[in-house]
Amino acid sequence: MSNGKTVRKDVDFLASSEAEALRKLRDAYARMMEMPDYRGYNYWAGLHGNLQGWCWHGPRPLGQSWHPSLRLDYDLWLPWHRAYLLYFEHYLRDLDEDVALPWWDWSSEHSLQVGVPEAFSAETVANQPNPLYKARMRSTDYVVPDLALEDQGTRRFPGQFVTRQLPSIRDRLLLVINSVIGNRDEDRPVSERLITAMRSIKQFEGTLGFSQTLRNIHDFIHGWTGGEKVEDGRLVGGDMGSQNTSAYDPIFWSHHCMLDRMWYLWQLENGVNNIPADHLPVVLQPFGVTVKDALNIEALGYEYAVSEVVVGGVR
Amino acid sequence: MQANAYTSEPIGMGSALPSEDFAHAAIEFHGLDHSGGSFEGRVFLNNPDADEHTELTLENGYVGSFYIFGHGGCYGDVGHCEVSDTQRAYDPRQSHPLTPEVKAVRATEALRRAAAHGEDIKVTVVPVITSGIDQPESEDIGDLLKFDHLSIVSYR
Numbered sequence: 001m002s003n004g005k006t007v008r009k010d011v012d013f014l015a016s017s018e019a020e021a022l023r024k025l026r027d028a029y030a031r032m033m034e035m036p037d038y039r040g041y042n043y044w045a046g047l048h049g050n051l052q053g054w055c056w057h058g059p060r061p062l063g064q065s066w067h068p069s070l071r072l073d074y075d076l077w078l079p080w081h082r083a084y085l086l087y088f089e090h091y092l093r094d095l096d097e098d099v100a101l102p103w104w105d106w107s108s109e110h111s112l113q114v115g116v117p118e119a120f121s122a123e124t125v126a127n128q129p130n131p132l133y134k135a136r137m138r139s140t141d142y143v144v145p146d147l148a149l150e151d152q153g154t155r156r157f158p159g160q161f162v163t164r165q166l167p168s169i170r171d172r173l174l175l176v177i178n179s180v181i182g183n184r185d186e187d188r189p190v191s192e193r194l195i196t197a198m199r200s201i202k203q204f205e206g207t208l209g210f211s212q213t214l215r216n217i218h219d220f221i222h223g224w225t226g227g228e229k230v231e232d233g234r235l236v237g238g239d240m241g242s243q244n245t246s247a248y249d250p251i252f253w254s255h256h257c258m259l260d261r262m263w264y265l266w267q268l269e270n271g272v273n274n275i276p277a278d279h280l281p282v283v284l285q286p287f288g289v290t291v292k293d294a295l296n297i298e299a300l301g302y303e304y305a306v307s308e309v310v311v312g313g314v315r
Numbered sequence: 316m317q318a319n320a321y322t323s324e325p326i327g328m329g330s331a332l333p334s335e336d337f338a339h340a341a342i343e344f345h346g347l348d349h350s351g352g353s354f355e356g357r358v359f360l361n362n363p364d365a366d367e368h369t370e371l372t373l374e375n376g377y378v379g380s381f382y383i384f385g386h387g388g389c390y391g392d393v394g395h396c397e398v399s400d401t402q403r404a405y406d407p408r409q410s411h412p413l414t415p416e417v418k419a420v421r422a423t424e425a426l427r428r429a430a431a432h433g434e435d436i437k438v439t440v441v442p443v444i445t446s447g448i449d450q451p452e453s454e455d456i457g458d459l460l461k462f463d464h465l466s467i468v469s470y471r
Contacts, residue, residue, distance in 0.1 A: 050390045053412045057349075057384065157446075166355065166445060167371070172380075179379055179421040207343050207419035208470075216418070219382035223353040223445030233452050241353045241446020242387025243412075285409055 006089065006302040008261070011102035011119045011254055012110055013305075021098070022119060028096040029131040029250060042138050044088050047286070048247035054286055055243060056080040057215070074279055075204070075211045077218075078263045079294040081256050083287040086300055088253060100302070103261050104254035106221055107191040112170045116158045116225065120251045132250045137239075154239045154249045157227030162235060172220050176213065198262060199269040205276050210266055218259055222246060225255065261304045264297055272296050318354065318442040318459035322363040325435040326467070332430045337469035340426040342438060344381065346415040346463025350396055352448035353385040354459055357441040358420045360429060367443045376439075378425045381418035387447040415463070426467065438465060 014022040033041040048055045056076045089101050104117065111117060120132045134153045159168070167175075173190055180197040188196075201210040226241020226249075239245040246252050267274065272295050280292040297303065332340065342358060359365040362376035371377040389396045398411045429436050442460040450456070 049386065049412075054409075055412070056409070057416070161443075161445060166443060175379065207417060207468075208339060208341055208421060212419065216382050219353070219384040220355070220445075222384045223355070223382060223447070226353065226446035228352075228444060228446045228448060230452050235448050235450055235452050237352060237387060237447040237449050241385075243349075243384055244387045244390055246384075 004301070005298075006093070006100040007305050008100045008257060008302060009102050009305045010108075011104055012108065012117055014102050015117065015119045022102075024096050025099045025102065026125065026131050028092050028099045031095045032092060033131055033135055039091050039094065041135060042248075044091060045135070045137075045247040045252075047084070048252075049242070049244035052286075055084075055247075056284075057243070074282060075209075075276075076279065076282065076284065076291065077215055078211055078259070079275075079279075079291045080284045082260050082263070082294045082297075082300075083284045083289040085253065085256055085260060086289070086294075086302070087287055089302075101253055101257045103257035103304075104251060105191060105258055106169055106255070107173055107194045109189060109191070112168070112190060115169075116156070116251065120254070121158075135248050135250055137245065137248045154245070155236065156225060156240060156249060156251070157229045157236075157238045158225050160227040160229050162228050162230060166224070169221070169224060172224075173217070176217060180213070195262070195265055199266055201266075202270055204270075204274050210263075210270070214259060214262060218255075221255060225249075225251060260297075264304055267295070317367055318444065319457040320366065320442065321440045321460055321462075323438040323465065325437055327435055328430050328433055331436070331467040332426060332469055334430075334469075336471070337423075337427075338471055339421065340423045340467065340469040341419045342378065342422050342426075343417060343419045343466045343468055344440070344462045345417050345466065347383065347418055348413075348415055348461035349383050349385050350413050351385050351388060351459055352444055352456070353387075353446045354383050355443045355445055356381045356383065356418070356460060357443060358422070359439040359441065360422075360425050360436050361434075363437055363439050365439050365441050367441055369441070373425070376425075378422045379420040381420050382445070383418070385447045386413065388449065419468075422467075426469070 014025070035041065037043065046052055085101060092099055104120070105111060122130050123133050124130055136153055138151055170190060173194055177193050177197045181200055185193055185196070198210060198214060201213055203209040204211050206212065223241045226238030228235060228237050228241070240249045240252060275291065275295065280290065282291050284291065284294060294300070357365070357371065357380050358378045359376040360378055362369070365375065369375050396413055398413050440460060444456065444459065448456060
């Protein structure tokens with residue numbers, strides 16, 4: 001932590017250099033997953049899709065409403081998920097003040113090669129179930145029993161598809177990069193070119209704006225991470241590939257942490273307040289945060305680390 | 316296993332893009348359904364025979380892709396997934412989670428070339444499932460791609 005602020009880091013950095021921080025993160029996730037009340041993992045995962053359905057992935061078609069803050073064309077998915085992560089992270093930190101959400105950089109050379117990093121893909125760690133690998137989705141008694149989520153573990157089939165025809169994450173990111181900035185700087189890493197491409201989009205809103213361009217990538221990564229396979233004659237989708245269940249998969253939070261970081265990096269280049277003014281007073285339900293409140297991560301009390309080297313002192 | 320593709324009627328480029336003088340152009344898809352599985356919508360120009368095995372090259376008319384992060388089906392009771400066309404006065408709730416959405420694909424070069432040739436174009440969308448479908452393999456998933464209309468938009 002620095003200046004009382006939470007410092008979010010790359011999960012690969014934690015895995016390679018801060019094993020104790022990663023252990024504490026796993027421990028906090030495991031404890032949160034055991035809690036059955038409003039502080040628990042299932043409650044917070046259930047806010048997104050099933051059961052509570054609060055997530056905002058608009059914009060939706062322009063519509064008339066009796067109240068201006070309910071216009072359907074507001075583009076709120078980035079601020080909404082920023083508030084969502086903030087609340088989730090605070091409940092996580094109630095269990096261990098030292099932990100912070102790490103981001104999964106799916107554009108890094110490591111992820112482009114291995115897909116889901118080991119921190120999330122290892123089924124066990126030290127002979128214990130890895131809480132970053134899967135969570136238990138609990139059914140509840142307030143939806144129709146036959147249609148409710150089964151009481152089962154989350155599933156993930158990253159990069160597996162029934163048709164076997166989907167391109168890799170690398171190919172898909174290159175497609176976005178080339179459509180925005182062409183083939184310039186081809187010798188630079190994909191992650192750097194992606195940031196350059198996204199920062200070159202100056203407008204936040206609109207179908208070709210920053211927000212919706214990033215959301216298209218977001219949608220692809222969700223589908224890629226969930227994947228699909230055939231089991232006993234049945235198509236089975238991974239939970240990250242469905243809005244209803246994605247937040248139950250522990251990698252969800254680090255996927256969105258990466259997206260939030262990309263918005264932050266875009267804001268550094270294009271302005272923290274670069275968002276339509278009429279979005280500002282909109283309350284991001286069910287959180288007590290408006291869009292205006294969610295713009296500045298410094299005011300929200302967290303930072304994204306660039307790098308950190310800790311050297312022991314002397315007394 | 317493959318979901319049904321869509322091909323538009325021929326679109327006269329004179330009406331779609333009256334001038335070649337634009338900085339960016341896009342094909343927008345309005346009223347997209349996202350209640351089912353997640354999928355990639357591969358967009359082709361003048362290639363109505365394109366399918367999920369078609370190579371994604373300019374020569375094949377490939378323009379780009381949009382992605383749908385689907386809800387993965389209904390988990391609720393009767394009426395859970397019905398989106399109302401109207402909103403009651405003084406109802407402060409946000410819009411229904413399944414309110415149809417809008418997606419766009421950058422198509423500047425492909426449309427500029429088509430505009431230069433003055434040819435009619437047909438837009439084909441090939442949906443390719445990525446995830447979120449849970450059903451017997453033998454069941455039809457033909458109607459995964461559903462939307463109200465597309466529009467071709469240019470920007471200076």
